[in-house]
Amino acid sequence: xSRAETDEAAEAEVWAGGGAGARAGAxxxxxxxxxxxxxxxxIGTVFRRWRTxxxxxxxxxxxxxxxxxxxxxxxxxxxxxxxxGGPAFIAQVTNNGLFLVxxxxxxxxxxxxxxxxxxxxxxxxxxxxxxxxxxxxxVAPAGRxxxxxxxxxxxxxxxxxxxxxxxxxxxxxxxxxxxxxxxTLISGTTVSFADGLLRAGAIAVVVAASLVGVAxxxxxxSTLTNSGIAxxxxxxxxxxxxxxxxxxxQLHAVQPYLFPHYWLxxxxxxxxxxxxxxxxxxxxxxxxxxxxxxxxAWARFTTRDITV
Amino acid sequence: xxxxxxxxxxxxxxAVIATRxxxxxxxxxxxxxxxxxxxxxxxxxxxxLGPNGSGKTTTIRMLVGLIEPTFGVARVLGEQMPRxxxxxxxxxxxxxxxxxxxxxxSGRDNLAxxxxxxxxxxxxxxxxxVSAALDRVGLAAAAGKKARxxxxxxxQRLGLAAALLQPRELLVLDEPxxxxxxxxxxxxxxxxxxxAAEGTTVFLSSHLLxxxxxxxxxxxxxxxxxxxxxxxxxxxxxxxxxxxxxTTPDTADAMRVLKEHGVSDLVVxxxxxxxELHVAGPGGPLDLADLNAALVRADVRVRGFGTERAxxxxxxxxxxxxxxxxxx
Numbered sequence: 138x139s140r141a142e143t144d145e146a147a148e149a150e151v152w153a154g155g156g157a158g159a160r161a162g163a164x165x166x167x168x169x170x171x172x173x174x175x176x177x178x179x180i181g182t183v184f185r186r187w188r189t190x191x192x193x194x195x196x197x198x199x200x201x202x203x204x205x206x207x208x209x210x211x212x213x214x215x216x217x218x219x220x221x222g223g224p225a226f227i228a229q230v231t232n233n234g235l236f237l238v239x240x241x242x243x244x245x246x247x248x249x250x251x252x253x254x255x256x257x258x259x260x261x262x263x264x265x266x267x268x269x270x271x272x273x274x275x276v277a278p279a280g281r282x283x284x285x286x287x288x289x290x291x292x293x294x295x296x297x298x299x300x301x302x303x304x305x306x307x308x309x310x311x312x313x314x315x316x317x318x319x320x321t322l323i324s325g326t327t328v329s330f331a332d333g334l335l336r337a338g339a340i341a342v343v344v345a346a347s348l349v350g351v352a353x354x355x356x357x358x359s360t361l362t363n364s365g366i367a368x369x370x371x372x373x374x375x376x377x378x379x380x381x382x383x384x385x386x387q388l389h390a391v392q393p394y395l396f397p398h399y400w401l402x403x404x405x406x407x408x409x410x411x412x413x414x415x416x417x418x419x420x421x422x423x424x425x426x427x428x429x430x431x432x433x434a435w436a437r438f439t440t441r442d443i444t445v
Numbered sequence: 446x447x448x449x450x451x452x453x454x455x456x457x458x459x460a461v462i463a464t465r466x467x468x469x470x471x472x473x474x475x476x477x478x479x480x481x482x483x484x485x486x487x488x489x490x491x492x493x494l495g496p497n498g499s500g501k502t503t504t505i506r507m508l509v510g511l512i513e514p515t516f517g518v519a520r521v522l523g524e525q526m527p528r529x530x531x532x533x534x535x536x537x538x539x540x541x542x543x544x545x546x547x548x549x550x551s552g553r554d555n556l557a558x559x560x561x562x563x564x565x566x567x568x569x570x571x572x573x574x575v576s577a578a579l580d581r582v583g584l585a586a587a588a589g590k591k592a593r594x595x596x597x598x599x600x601q602r603l604g605l606a607a608a609l610l611q612p613r614e615l616l617v618l619d620e621p622x623x624x625x626x627x628x629x630x631x632x633x634x635x636x637x638x639x640x641a642a643e644g645t646t647v648f649l650s651s652h653l654l655x656x657x658x659x660x661x662x663x664x665x666x667x668x669x670x671x672x673x674x675x676x677x678x679x680x681x682x683x684x685x686x687x688x689x690x691x692t693t694p695d696t697a698d699a700m701r702v703l704k705e706h707g708v709s710d711l712v713v714x715x716x717x718x719x720x721e722l723h724v725a726g727p728g729g730p731l732d733l734a735d736l737n738a739a740l741v742r743a744d745v746r747v748r749g750f751g752t753e754r755a756x757x758x759x760x761x762x763x764x765x766x767x768x769x770x771x772x773x
Contacts, residue, residue, distance in 0.1 A: 167531070167564035174568050178561035186549055269545025273607060276509050276541065277562035278534035284562075443511040444471075 175279055179291040183257060189295070192253040193302050199249060200241035200307035207231060208314045225404060233318055234311025235330070238337045239407065241307035242300070242344050246400050247380060250299055250344070251351045255372035257295045258355025261288040262438065264365030266445050281439045285356070289431065292352040293345075300345040304337065324408040336406055343403045347419060350396035350426030351376060357434040363445045393418075396426050459487045461615050461646045462508060466517035469503050477503045479670040480517065485648055485663070490641045492657030492678065493650040494761070495667035501650045502542055504667070505619050508648075509539050522614060535565040538613040540621055544604025548593035552584055552603050555592055559607045566611065578606040583632070597624040605633070609640075616640060618649045622656060634660050654761065666764055673764045689733070691718045691740070692749035699745045706736055722752065 183189050203224075211231045224244040229236040262285070265271035274284060311317070320333030328336075355372040362368050376397075382388055383395050392398050399419035405412040462485035469478040478500040485491045495501050506512040507519050510527030519526045522533050546555050556575040560566050566574070579585045582602040587595070595603065601624060608616060618637070622630040637660050641647050651657055657664050658678060665675035674681060689708060693699045696713050703711060703720055710721040722733075737750055 167535075168567070171566065171568055172564045174561040174566075175564075178558050182547065182550070182558060185554075268547070269543070270547060272506075272511055272541055273539075273545055273559055273604075274562045275511060276534055276537070276539045277559055278510075278530050278564075279562035280531055280564065283564070440513070442471075442513060443506070 172283060175283060175287045176290050179287045180294055183291050183295060184298075189257065192256060193299060196245060196249060196253060196299055196302050197306040199245050200237055200303060200310050203227070203241055203244060204230070204237050204307070204310035204314050207237075225401070229321070230311070231315055233320060233333075234313075234315035235308070235317060235320060235333050235337060237311035237315070238304050238307040239340065239404070241303050242340060242403065243401060245303050246344055246347065246403075247397065248376075250296075250303070251348060251376050251397070252373050253299050254292065254296055254348050254352050255355050255376055256369045258292045258352045259359050259368035259370075259372040260365040261292060261356055262359040262434075263362050263368035264359075266363040266443070267365050269445060272443050272445070275443060282435065285360075285435055285438050289352070289356055289434075292356060293349060296348040296352055297342075297345040300341050300348070304341040308337070320407075322407045322409050323404065326409045328409065340403045340406050343406065343416065343419075346423060347400050347403070348423075350423040350430075353427040353430035353434070354396070357430040357437070360434045360438040360441065394422070396422060398422070460484045460520075461487050461489075461522060462491075462648060463520045464504075464508075464517060467504070467507060467514055467519050468516040469500075469507060469512060470515045476515075476670050478507070481667075481672050483665055483672060483675065485646065487646055488641075488644060489663040490637065490647045490649065490661045492661030492664035493648060493667065494652070494654065494657050494664055495650075496652055499667045500670040501667055502619060505539075505541055505617055505648075505650060509534065509537065509541065509617060511541075531564075535563055535611065536614045537617060538608030538611070538615070539617040539619075540601075540604045540608050541617070541619045543620070543623060544600045544607075546592040546595070546600060546603060549591065551589050551591055552595065552599075552606075553579065553588040555603060556607055556610065560610050563611070574610050578609045581609055582606045582636070598626065598629045601625055601629070601633075605636070613645055616645055616647045618647065620651060621649065622651070622653070630656075666761060668764075688753050689718075689720045689722045689736070690749065690751055690753045691720075691747060692716055693718065693740075693745055693747050695745045698743055699740060699747075702739050702743045702745060703736065706739055708736070716748070719753070 207227065207230050224240050226236045226239040226243065230240055262271065265274065275281065279287075317330060319327050319329055320336075321327045351372075354375065355368070358371050358375070359365075359368045362371075379395050380397055383392055383397055399415050399422060402415035402419050405414075405416050462483060464481050464483045467478060467481040467483070468476055470476050481500075481504060483504070493501055493504070503512065507514050508521055508526060510530040510533075513527060521529075522536055524533050526533060546552075547558065550558065553575055556578060557571055560571050560574060561568070576585070576588075579588045582605050584599065584602050584606060587599060592600065592603065601621070605618075605621065608618070616637075621637070622633050625633060634656070637647055637649065641660075649657075649661065661678050663676065664678050664681055666673040666681075689703075691699055691703070694716055696716060696718060699718055700711055700713065703718065708720040708722065712719050733750075733752070737747070740747055740750075
């Protein structure tokens with residue numbers, strides 16, 4: 138192989154001496170900053186799709202429904218602290234609207250949020266392949282690694298946007314329907330509303346980071362097929378399967394390696410002092426999934442024949 | 446058209462595309478492309494001809510780096526593909542197997558997206574480039590419409606506009622007139638001629654023989670994954686040589702006279718005689734005027750007299766020994 142490459146190099150020089158060399162001055166050089174244009178174009182394209190907006194609308198509706206349900210129930214005179222069921226923190230919502238943020242994130246993190254991520258990530262490469270636009274992006278030339286990175290950056294952006302949509306919608310509904318004030322943490326200490334708001338912001342970021350793993354899995358699946366629908370369905374199906382596996386006690390030996398296992402650890406940010414152990418395990422696990430499935434997606438996508 | 450230099454298959458020649466033994470075997474299948482040695486000279490309008498399923502599109506996909514060759518080498522603009530894609534592809538515009546668009550974006554936004562994918566495209570001049578490309582293909586008026594509302598012909602034009610976003614050294618157009626009405630076909634062919642006149646090398650695949658004859662200077666013919674021939678269009682059409690055609694009620698006399706003057710391979714159908722004009726040896730090619738005079742002198746009543754120009758289709762049939770059907 139090395140001999141062949143040497144031959145090629147020598148031959149390339151001969152070729153450059155011909156007419157190709159005469160035009161070499163006209164070759165445009167790529168500008169490092171211009172390369173970012175693809176990420177911007179990606180994000181613009183994803184967020185201009187009706188499907189994306191519909192997903193975000195559904196996510197925004199969840200806190201509204203939870204808020205109204207809690208409001209109706211407490212207006213009936215029942216005490217909100219009665220039931221032990223329902224998402225975490227739901228009992229505190231009537232006392233402090235800020236808790237609707239935590240309740241809504243706890244309610245959407247197991248399925249709604251990762252499903253939305255699965256749709257966007259699964260469609261990322263497979264959808265472009267299915268519609269044929271992938272071949273034109275690659276011929277442009279987007280570059281396979283660059284395109285994959287732009288896609289992943291866009292999915293991560295969507296993770297953050299989706300989480301923020303839930304959080305902001307919950308905060309708005311909570312402020313409208315319930316009183317706001319100082320926040321009593323899980324550990325019993327009370328912090329100011331401003332401190333609580335800061336922690337809510339931190340929680341939103343941690344929740345978004347919790348989705349990095351499933352985003353990488355979805356992107357990998359997306360490189361395997363030319364059908365966007367198939368990739369979305371496979372990603373969401375895998376998510377549901379893993380969530381079920383995570384509930385089966387007999388499988389406790391493997392559960393710490395399942396990406397959703399530490400998802401609800403974000404609640405530990407509501408302790409004083411913050412209990413970092415599981416939070417860090419969660420972030421480490423997400424980074425591991427991102428590295429493993431990101432590499433797999435790269436290996437697959439950069440060697441694949443684009444025949445559609 | 447006839448003064449274009451013949452293809453020189455030597456490395457170091459000024460070839461825009463040069464492949465050596467280029468082959469592709471899809472997983473478990475037969476060879477889709479088998480040992481292709483293709484040379485496309487700079488400045489040519491190169492017609493890549495072959496029935497559907499003959500391996501044209503697979504070849505084109507290897508040229509632009511979408512598919513890795515199983516064996517062989519493909520060089521585009523002097524560099525090996527797909528390895529040098531980042532340097533080569535910004536100078537290549539391509540329309541591959543029909544246009545592909547984002548249905549939910551406007552025509553203008555579709556072009557802006559493809560432009561953003563090119564790392565050598567300056568974002569500050571993007572909208573000017575997009576407008577110029579839209580103008581060039583006559584889509585400026587429909588630029589704001591969503592692509593899903595476009596007709597097939599408009600989509601084809603938008604695909605072509607994407608290939609023309611930058612000044613290109615090479616345009617690869619895979620069946621560019623597919624799905625267009627006759628008016629649209631004429632416009633696309635005019636555009637191809639304009640681009641060629643500006644110095645762009647055009648590599649145009651088609652299964653339409655008359656399209657290749659109308660716009661191309663060079664051509665290559667593919668069938669069942671193999672290259673049957675390549676050269677200038679004139680050479681190829683010349684290979685299937687023109688024949689003499691005489692229409693007369695006096696076929697017997699005419700046959701005798703023509704045979705005396707050295708016309709060979711005479712065939713009579715009703716009142717129409719065809720024959721081979723080219724004579725090997727010192728006699729040289731026969732003069733049509735002499736033949737005509739001889740016929741008249743022999744009191745042969747001539748209704749029609751002339752040569753039938755060989756078409757690429759004749760050449761193709763002569764090459765493949767079969768009609769121009771889908772390869773089985």
